Amino acid sequence: MTDSVQILELNAFRSASPPTEPGSHLGRRLRNFGAASVLFYREPIEMVSASGPWIIAADGRRYLDFYNNVPSVGHCHPRVVAAVASQMAKININTRYLCPIVDDYLDKLKDTLPSALSNVIMTCSGSEANDLALRIAAEASGGTGFVVTENAYHGNTRYVTEISPAAQKVAVRPNYVATIPAPSESGSVGEEFAKNLRTAICALESRQQKFAGFICDSIFSSDGIFSDPAGFLKLAVTETRKAGGVFIADEVQPGFARSGETFWGFARHGITPDIVTMGKPMGNGFPMAAMATRPDLLVRFCKDVGYFNTFGGNPVAAAAGLAVLDVIRDEGLQENALQIGQYLKGRLSDIARSRRRIGAIRGAGLFLGVDICRDGRPDAAATSNVINRLKEHGVLVGAAGRTASTLKLRPPLCLTTTEADIFADALEKALSKVD
């Protein structure tokens, strides 16, 4: 998985000594989840309540959440909770009947998107949205081959797992998938990235896999967070279209104002994707996701199969989604992400001057990556060490990148300067023990 370094995979069948007393919560979990148990930290935390960027654990400790990008407008935001509770008590039904709130939501959501992407399909998860996006791209292009980045993560269905190197413990490289390195943020980023894409398309075609499309997350989260210079994706999009492919912007990670500069990650690059997928923060925890595309692409796809999703686009999801959009606007969260993100980046740069363990600091808004190094090289062990020490200091954070040596910072967008300082101070302390 993308967060492998700080995940202790508590596997009752393979792990030698997990604390599995039958009566303990951990013991119950291992019996229930079995080999699929994936828990953070060697001593997993039991959580009981949360508010804003704070989570309270069963032992009374509170944690500043710099990890979870689902409760993006703040944990348990009262407006989202109220909207869900009220709509659930009224009606919750599928989209084969009309419910005005569903179209109220889609109209508002579309106001944030390029006007060309006027059709939206609502799903339950980003995985479902990406699975569908790949199928639409294949149908539109008449192709099968996809290009992804080397440590891309796009979800958990069979199709989407196959194109997600980061999801594979044992590398599966289906013939129809070609990978390219994540962008470098140095030199001619756009030219280099487009050149690699061109090479990958050629590789696919040499394997008799007609190019169907290029899918990427514009913040390159699982690759290690690469955002700059804004605009570098333009050439890759041009290249994709020149080769007859479809460009899919996976906005599950960067979407919904996280980058601060723009509402969508792709907008920072000044591009209009053919398909946009979104999920995680869309309902602040209510399970919902979506795929937006051009009518002409959807018509072609629906001719042969069509698509219906039982839970997707139900009125409760619409109520949650509307509340999230309203909160982002009313609380100025995009601006806040920009300002607090800049402030935090400043503090991180200050720390980097005195702490040689910090390498590059990348990212936009409240989606930042901090490389942890030893003698200028990525150091996964030190990164893991920092993450565990940050936990001791009451901060939750994860790692990203192929070598899992980049701290991945994604606090709720309502973060304050004080809370940014709490993180920065904790990081400084954690680094002092690692040095």
Add this chain to the structure above:
Amino acid sequence: MTDSVQILELNAFRSASPPTEPGSHLGRRLRNFGAASVLFYREPIEMVSASGPWIIAADGRRYLDFYNNVPSVGHCHPRVVAAVASQMAKININTRYLCPIVDDYLDKLKDTLPSALSNVIMTCSGSEANDLALRIAAEASGGTGFVVTENAYHGNTRYVTEISPAAQKVAVRPNYVATIPAPSESGSVGEEFAKNLRTAICALESRQQKFAGFICDSIFSSDGIFSDPAGFLKLAVTETRKAGGVFIADEVQPGFARSGETFWGFARHGITPDIVTMGKPMGNGFPMAAMATRPDLLVRFCKDVGYFNTFGGNPVAAAAGLAVLDVIRDEGLQENALQIGQYLKGRLSDIARSRRRIGAIRGAGLFLGVDICRDGRPDAAATSNVINRLKEHGVLVGAAGRTASTLKLRPPLCLTTTEADIFADALEKALSKVD
């Protein structure tokens, strides 16, 4: 789709004359959903509120819901609404942290399942659960080939759509899928069904597709509802295992007490599946689903890929799921489904004696199928006609089966005798106009 006969596919791009005034709700919907618009009835109904088995439309009319099997304990059940609202206000986080309510739920859910199926993976939709189940079966068997029924529907991801003939407008028959006819309910049902399965397995192997498994919905919903004689699935399961395959019980439709006799549809047949998938009524509308299996199958799968689902198994889903299990128990809904189902079947049989349009009446509990015929043969046009007339009489119902000539009855499990009578009376009136 499975409900094709009564679905008017309002496609702005292909339909000649949908009422698409730009300001109308229908106009907005068509602009938002585009070619993926799927709405019931030529004049789609706008719904505003719902309670128990009743839905209130925008024009003030109320409809008795005999169609939707998601709000299975009754639309907007106050205990489910309260459980979701309360948990959402407290904490909603992913399963990489511990939350006792998640394991409280899984412990209770597992009490309803065979003890061998002790590992559960929570997902957002039945589609995700089935997609995962197929992958686990393939891994466990070392095979690729699956057998399904001729009009099976198992969901909407790419993988699951490929094995769902009912989801395909244009038939796709990948090499790895073989179909068998739905069970007949006449003659030696079990022997015939197992014989067909054996033939299909041979067909797969003649195409160099090693048999991976057999997946079916034990009520055969989209095939036209075939439930009897209980036990007929036993031989097919034996045949599946003899051929080295995995038996997957898709309980998305029959699960959670709907059949009245047992909590799970497979239990009516006295079988223990290798994998059970579930969804729709699991959270009474809160998007959640799951897959239960044996630890040994999960270990093998997790060795190579593992699985994590961001929204799956969150504490709010657990709260919804717990409330559903509690309501089924406290309100005696399984017993009610059995009793009211028998009563309804009796009324339908009485009607059948005077109305020659009714052919066979099948099903268990509150999952019934009623064939609509002309001269003893399936009549899709008459079925569609009956469905539209039932709407005029304030009853929502759908069609099932390859020829879409079976009325599919799935009211909430809290249905009363009075409400069963309202349906039966409306059906009698509708049939009188069709005859």
